Amino acid sequence: MSAKLIAKYLIFVLFFLNGQYAMSQLSKEEQIIQLIKTESNPKKKFNRIMALGEFYKVNNIEKADSIKEVIVRKSRVFDDTTRFSALFYKAEIANLTGNQDLYFKTILECQPFLNRLNTDDIRFKLFRHLGYYHSRMLEHETAQFYFRNCIKTAKRNHNNQRLAESYSFLALDFMASNNKDSAMLYVERSIKTARRTKNKTELAKAFNTQARIYDFFGQIELSVAKNLISLQLVEETHNIYLLSQYSRETGKAQERILNLNDAELYFKQSLKYAQQIYDKRQTALALISLASIQLKRKSYQEATSNALKSINYLTDLNDFNGLGEANNLLGEIYKEQKDYTNSSSHLNQALVYYESTGNREEIAAVYHNVGTVFKEQKKYKNALNYLNRSIEIREQFGAQNQIYHTYRIISEVYQDINNKSKALEYLELYLNYVDSNTILQSATKIAELSESYQSEKRERLISAQADSLEKQQQEKTLTATKLENSQLRNNFQMYIIVAFLIIVVLAGIILFYRWNQTKIKQQQKEAEMSQTLLRTQMNPHFVFNAMSVIQSYIFDNDTVNSSKFLVNFSRLMRLILENSPKKHIPIETEIEILEKYLGMQKLRFQDRFEFDIRADQELFDSHAIIPPMITQPFIENAIEHGQLHTIDGGFIHVTFKKKNDMLLISIIDNGVGRKHSAKNKKSSAHKSMAIDITSQRINNLNTKFNTDGSLQVEDYDKDLQTGTKVLISLPYSVDSNTTN
Secondary structure, three states, X not given: OOHHHHHHHHHHHHHHHHHHHHHHHOOHHHHHHHHHHHOOOHHHHHHHHHHHHHHHHHHOHHHHHHOHHHHHHHHOOOOHHHHHHHHHHHHHHHHHOOOHHHHHHHHHHHOOHHHHOOOHHHHHHHHHHHHHHHHHOOOHHHHHHHHHHHHHHHHHOOOHHHHHHHHHHHHHHHHHOOOXXXXXXXXXXXXXXXXXXXXXXXXXXXXXXXXHHHHHOOOHHHHHHHHHHHHHHHHHHXXXXXXXXXXXXXXXXXXXXOOHHHHHHHHHHHHHHHHHOOOHHHHHHHHHHHHHHHHHOOOXXXXXXXXXXXXXXXXXXXOHHHHHHHHHHHHHHHHHOOOHHHHXXXXXXXXXXXXXXXXXXXXXXXXXXXXXXXXXXXXXXXXHHHHHHHHHHHHHOOOHHHHHHHHHHHHHHHHHOOOHHHHHHHHHHHHHHOOHHHHHHHHHHHHHHHHHHHHHXXXXXXXXXXXXXXXXXXXXXXHHHHHHHHHHHHHOOHHHHHHOHHHHXXXXXXXXXXXXXXXXXXXXXXXXXXXXXXXXXXHHHHHHHHHHHHHHHHHXXXXXXXXXXXXXXXXXXXXXXXXXXXXXXXHHHHHHHHHHHHHHHHHHOOOOEEEEEEEOHHHHHOOEEEOOOOOHHHHHHXXXXXXXXXXXXXXXXXXXXXXXXXXXXXXXXXXXXXXXXXXXHHHHHHHHHHHHHHHHHXXXXXXXXXXXXXXXXXXEEOOOOEXXXXXXXXXXXXXXXXXX
């Protein structure tokens, strides 16, 4: 083979490799589109279009909606299985976008395929959606027939994921028919089955179903608790669609207890997620929810603007239920502004939309609002007519716990027309449903649940940051590899290899020595950067725990101790903020921080433990320095997880001394010990994080100063396995600015 042919071959290989590399750099969407364009086989090309549709269903619902008709049209030349898949995709997208008429119509169009393609997969998909259809039509016996067939199919195929789905749908149907016991029974089965799948998304859906059932039957506190579990699970799986939905539902529960700030936070979070995946329907529903908050704050202009924006979105989607909700809210907004003409117009429009979808529960809500408008207009006969119709519908179809709001309005109507006996009768009915103390307690518990969820979310963030260094290093290695490969491909040309071979060899020898020097400097910089990152991980964790202590005093209304605690805490925070950015601090400053912290904790636990901190005078005389907050995590572990406040004669001893150019620190407590504390998973994870972070800090110091620092943790009483002894060895350093 001639040199000319070899050169042509190498150039061809180079272009091929560059093409493959370019393909790898494209986004997932672009890759699928490129494959569609280059595919010549009609069936394979259609399958790639379906793959694009499935990608859009998760990442861009607007685009998923835009290609559904294209998919159905292109499927008509293929077999029944392909045509069913295309039609079923159209039904799912219609359901996601809220177009109920198109959804139900398309599902019924799928039904004839059952006779031609009688497989378990198709049977399950159709039965699940047919059950949902009949449930919305209030044909509960038929709906339950289909859902029970789904359960049989899932059991026959040993498919726990589908079994969990089936239990959830059956539970929701029992909820819609006001059968609480059966609803709770099947949702518990759904959760139990979903746990076996180890699929966090499926488990999140099961908990969300339980939250909806609790909410329907008026148990708001339990509803919020279950929805927060759902939120945590979908955060871990990064399911944006469900994050938007569950955030909005959690916000609605907060709104019902008039916790408007938290409700607004969840609604904005829902809006952000919906916009991220171009989901117009959930964007519109989040805007309606925000408008409801603005209405309660009497920001009528903002509320009207957001409600009208949502109508524009929902009109394009033919989402009649959503349009009913938006118009119902606009009716309330105009009623509050005494514009009864516009209020009645929008409420009537809401009724038209809800009647078209057969949504009896929401029709009852609109009737309630129409009745309040007539009451404001002093048209009491009309008001009583609509209010009583609202009660009748809810007694038969809806959430009966909502009836008490209507009882209160009816009582006010009778009071206005001077019918005191009737006013008292309905007021008593209202009071039978409402216990203001219970509501207040629920509101408090829900606030505590939300705060706990946010705290755990912050702790998960801190835990995730603990892995960031390793991930950054992996990303650096991957990036370096990609750059190296790219450089090799770009430089892999024959004329460069032939013309500059000798120059490259000579240059390589020179570059090797320079690279070796650069590598040493880079390792030092990375060690310093790693140490800085580790310090920033610890400070937020410490602040979150300190703030919870202050919160406990405020909840107990202990003004003396809370004031004393806040004074000490402000000084402690000043010390932390001033010293945490530093690589090292004077040892007396570290001791002062520990004394402030331990003094605060001792005050918190009412002097139920003692502490002392000792340091050799030599350390002060030589102006010894120490990495900031190196001991704090273990002090915190001793108090919080060693349960010193439960021990008679509980103590913490901290000592600092110098030995053989090393700074030795010991932290000793006589708490319950590591074995007992390990039974608490959260406590164990917290201790593990403290040990890991401190070990990494010591390793970085060893790398930087070429020393043999170490960390040891052992039982204080080895026989009883109680108490904890922590021994830390660090490179001994002094402040160079103060030495002679």
